[in-house]
Amino acid sequence: MSACFDRPIIILSAPRSGSTLLFEVLSQNTALCTIGGESHAVIETIPELNVAIRGFHSNALNQEDATTDIIQQLQEGFTAQLRHADGSGVSLSDAPIRFLEKTPKNSLRIDFLNQVFPDALFIYLVRDPKENISSIMEAWRSNRFVTYPQLPGFGDWSLLLPANWAQQKGKTQQEIAAFQWQQANDAIMTSLLKLPKSRWHLLTYADLVAKPSQQLAAICQFCDIPFDSSFQQICATSLPYSRYTISAPTPNKWLTNAAEIQHVFPEVKSTLRQINQLLVERAIEPLSEEGITLKDHQESIHPKVLYQDISRNALCPCHSGKRYKHCHGTFI
Secondary structure, three states: OOOOEOOOEEEEOOOOOOHHHHHHHHOOOOOOEEOOOOOHHHHHOOHHHOOOOOOOOOOOOOHHHOOHHHHHHHHHHHHHHOEEOOOOEOOHHHOOEOEEEEOHHHHHOHHHHHHHOOOOEEEEEEOOHHHHHHHHHHHHHHOOOEEEEEEOOOEEEEOOOOOOHHHHOOOOHHHHHHHHHHHHHHHHHHHHOOOOHHHEEEEEHHHHHHOHHHHHHHHHHHHOOOOOHHHHHHHHOOOOOOOOOOOOOOOOHHHHHHHHHHHHHHHHHHHHHHHHHHHHHOOOOOOOOOOOOHHHHHHHHOHHHHOOOOOOOOEOOOOOOOEHHHOHHHHO
16 A cells, blocks of 8 residues: 655756755655655656666656556555655655655656646756756766666667657767757646646756755745754755765856857757746746857856956955855866
């Protein structure tokens, strides 16, 4: 018998958008249970949902895939692995269960998940495409995120597998990264816009990092979970690096890939505009639609030249409001 799930909370994002960071912080809320990580094993051990058995078409699952038998298997699979924030097991006596789930693959499975959990709540996390595409590129280069070794007709494939992936054969790393970012966000928006606005919450990675307490309080209110003193204390400190951080975050780290991103940025602007429309509708500051500037190129190549003779404790000349040693001084 499966646990009685009450409004499961599902984080949605493109790969490398900060969803692991958000998941790891939220999973410390004592009102929530998780399986400790992403749901690949629970979902893809069911033969009908396994990407290899399905011919490596994509990670997408649709409403028709959520048969009565599949729903029962999924709910039982999740129930068997659920843990409270303190690591203790979950029993049926704990019902109703507030379950927190995340994997970027779920960006292609929202209609399916809505059939499995009809009262699910969705948290949509968006990140500036220049930063996000750069991070996806770094993930490919690291070889730490190979999801499908020797994908038939392609070779090693990292991260999310959207439909039409085969058309990426022979393309550049930045083109594949932009493809993954765009496919994930397009799929999320298409599915969420079918649902009542009351069932999904939108935030940006920049706001999460800059204002963690405010953003996490808003998420708790949306999800109807407590923002109690212990969780407030967790949110009040600087957010930790997630377990999948490749290198320490630094201001404008994406500039190391500025030249490559310049070539693909025009291709993703249509998706960016749709994201910004949703952000504006919810009174959230939109993401920059400005392309790669000459200043970006200069800073990506010669930050030391542009900011020479600046004291480490002086305010950074870029007008960020931070001291130089915590801003562009980190590039030196």
